[in-house]
Amino acid sequence: MEDFKKTIFKDIIVETVNLTRATYKEAGLLRHILNQDIIKGFRKMVIDLSQCEFIDSTFIGVLVITLKEVAKISGELRIVQPKSIANTILAKSGTINIFNVADTVEQALKSFEFGNSQYLSKSEYVFPLKVSQ
Numbered sequence: 001m002e003d004f005k006k007t008i009f010k011d012i013i014v015e016t017v018n019l020t021r022a023t024y025k026e027a028g029l030l031r032h033i034l035n036q037d038i039i040k041g042f043r044k045m046v047i048d049l050s051q052c053e054f055i056d057s058t059f060i061g062v063l064v065i066t067l068k069e070v071a072k073i074s075g076e077l078r079i080v081q082p083k084s085i086a087n088t089i090l091a092k093s094g095t096i097n098i099f100n101v102a103d104t105v106e107q108a109l110k111s112f113e114f115g116n117s118q119y120l121s122k123s124e125y126v127f128p129l130k131v132s133q
Helices: 024-039 057-072 084-093 105-111
Strands: 004-009 012-017 044-048 076-080 100-102 123-127
Touching: 004 024, 012 024, 012 105, 024 044, 024 057, 044 057, 044 105, 057 076, 057 084, 076 105, 100 105
Parallel strands: 012 044, 044 076, 076 100
Antiparallel strands: 004 012, 004 123
């Protein structure tokens, strides 16, 4: 399984983080991926953290910076809740309160008033994580 997967549903981009530990090592690549999404004109973004068991402060920082950048272009960002331990980290830091949070990707998509549950124009792209050692 790849560390990051991009899925597009019409005008909404979903970035899935397939990491159990989301740390500073992966934060730079996520920042690059999300910046490219913004440059390409996506204003509706979902970041799926449902596979994450741990999220460090650098990774959280990338999420906060992305939220601010999306807001500058009148866009919206949704976060799919991580597993309980990572969610506790976000809750204790107070960070979870600044995001629009959904339990599932489907719920996040519907929150954009997407319409019915039949998603159109779905395409997937996968980005492998390369960490130099």
